[in-house]
Amino acid sequence: MGRVLVRIAVFAALIVAAVFVVLTLFGGDAGTKYKLLFETGGQLVPGNQVLVGGQPIGTVDDISLTEDAQAQVEITVDEALHDGTTAVIRATSLSGIANRYVSIAPGPDSEPEIPGDSVIPATQTTTAVDIDQLFNTFDQRTRDGLAEFIQGQATVYTGNEEEANQAYKYLAPGIQSTTRLLEELTRDDQTFSEFLASGSSVLGAIAERRDDLAALTSNANQALGAIAAENEAFDRSLVALPPALRQANTTFVNLRATLDDLDPLIEVTGEATPDLKPFLIDLADVSDRSVPVFRNLSKVLHLDGPANDLVDTLGALPGAQRRAQSSVPATIRAIDDGQPNIAQLRPYSPDLLAFLGAFGQSSSNYDASGHYLRVQPAGINFFNWNEVTSVLDPAPTTQQFQDFDNGFFNRCPGGSTQPITGSNPFLDDGSLAGVCNPTDVPEGP
Numbered sequence: 001m002g003r004v005l006v007r008i009a010v011f012a013a014l015i016v017a018a019v020f021v022v023l024t025l026f027g028g029d030a031g032t033k034y035k036l037l038f039e040t041g042g043q044l045v046p047g048n049q050v051l052v053g054g055q056p057i058g059t060v061d062d063i064s065l066t067e068d069a070q071a072q073v074e075i076t077v078d079e080a081l082h083d084g085t086t087a088v089i090r091a092t093s094l095s096g097i098a099n100r101y102v103s104i105a106p107g108p109d110s111e112p113e114i115p116g117d118s119v120i121p122a123t124q125t126t127t128a129v130d131i132d133q134l135f136n137t138f139d140q141r142t143r144d145g146l147a148e149f150i151q152g153q154a155t156v157y158t159g160n161e162e163e164a165n166q167a168y169k170y171l172a173p174g175i176q177s178t179t180r181l182l183e184e185l186t187r188d189d190q191t192f193s194e195f196l197a198s199g200s201s202v203l204g205a206i207a208e209r210r211d212d213l214a215a216l217t218s219n220a221n222q223a224l225g226a227i228a229a230e231n232e233a234f235d236r237s238l239v240a241l242p243p244a245l246r247q248a249n250t251t252f253v254n255l256r257a258t259l260d261d262l263d264p265l266i267e268v269t270g271e272a273t274p275d276l277k278p279f280l281i282d283l284a285d286v287s288d289r290s291v292p293v294f295r296n297l298s299k300v301l302h303l304d305g306p307a308n309d310l311v312d313t314l315g316a317l318p319g320a321q322r323r324a325q326s327s328v329p330a331t332i333r334a335i336d337d338g339q340p341n342i343a344q345l346r347p348y349s350p351d352l353l354a355f356l357g358a359f360g361q362s363s364s365n366y367d368a369s370g371h372y373l374r375v376q377p378a379g380i381n382f383f384n385w386n387e388v389t390s391v392l393d394p395a396p397t398t399q400q401f402q403d404f405d406n407g408f409f410n411r412c413p414g415g416s417t418q419p420i421t422g423s424n425p426f427l428d429d430g431s432l433a434g435v436c437n438p439t440d441v442p443e444g445p
Contacts (some may be wrong), residue, residue: 004144005088006115009035010112017075031076032080032081033061033075033117034074034080034081034118035073035075035118035120036072036119036123037120038071038089038122039122040072042089042100043091043128044089044102045063049101050076050077050104051103052106058076062074070122073102077104080113081106081113082107082109082111083112085104085105086105087102088125089127100260107210115390141355148303168262206422289443347412347413347432354416382394382395412426412438413425415437416442418441
């Protein structure tokens with residue numbers, strides 16, 4: 001008996017729960033009804049959805065015609081609407097039939113609620129534009145062309161359904177990327193507007209120079225034609241380009257180390273920079289003055305006419321070199337043999353110059369016949385007087401230079417004058433020691 005009572009209680013509980021579910025699903029508040037006025041019904045039918053932000057909140061109950069020829073659409077929504085609410089009849093696609101829905105843009109929650117069975121006027125509603133209305137804006141020629149285009153598309157895709165499906169497979173990501181791009185553009189519409197304005201200015205400037213642009217296009221056509229005519233050479237250039245780039249890469253890598261080494265030079269150059277300006281100013285003056293010099297140098301290098309410039313001289317050098325091959329070795333030997341004599345005479349150069357300078361003074365005397373010079377030959381005895389024959393007989397070789405034994409050649413360079421503060425006589429850092437007598441100098445201060 002107890003078990004029967006338990007089963008009856010469980011069964012009653014299930015019946016109560018089922019009734020509760022039925023009341024919850026089908027009972028309760030039936031929603032709020034409104035009447036929307038549109039210019040046309042926009043192909044709405046009872047049962048179409050009412051959406052807010054893409055989410056359904058109600059359905060279309062009935063569609064009727066008012067006395068002033070407006071479409072009255074009765075809807076039922078889950079929650080009451082507020083003042084400021086607007087409605088638009090939209091279509092899921094332009095090519096569909098009876099695929100319309102009512103899109104609601106609710107008013108702010110801070111506004112009063114619109115009472116049920118209220119009428120939302122046509123000033124707050126917008127009717128969808130049907131594709132037929134769009135086509136009616138075209139003239140007959142445009143409509144015929146559009147029809148041929150659609151028929152041509154059908155012909156293109158006939159038998160190519162699989163390829164078209166693959167194309168559509170990749171079309172969606174492209175459209176999504178385009179959508180993201182457009183979102184980025186609309187996100188910063190001010191910058192995009194400035195870009196369009198700048199682009200308009202650029203296109204206007206291009207339009208003003210359309211003749212130049214046409215000439216540029218023509219010249220580019222000729223240039224590309226010339227390149228096409230040299231396609232083989234261009235092909236060789238392309239083949240040689242990769243090795244050149246590899247070599248250039250190595251060069252640039254080495255250049256990096258070179259630039260590092262140049263850093264100290266740059267730092268030192270920075271210290272010298274303040275003095276660079278006056279240097280460049282002086283360099284400009286020197287450059288101006290160098291112009292005539294280089295002009296004359298140009299004449300030295302090359303001048304019209306034969307055998308009168310450096311180019312002609314260089315051209316004659318090979319012949320001179322051939323002729324000098326036999327004489328130059330002997331000249332070199334003679335110079336080598338004369339080096340000791342030149343080395344010995346070199347310290348006496350001041351005495352020689354002093355002699356040449358004073359020689360003119362010795363011949364400054366003159367008379368009616370002109371200048372004259374008093375000289376007395378001495379030191380060389382090539383002849384002896386023969387008192388018997390009253391003629392000059394050649395002196396023996398051993399006696400010809402005996403008069404030079406008076407020590408004249410024993411004087412050191414600079415020894416012909418009295419010593420002055422130790423600067424003379426000159427001993428050439430001791431190399432003349434034993435060759436000349438430094439004490440053989442004139443007497444006196």
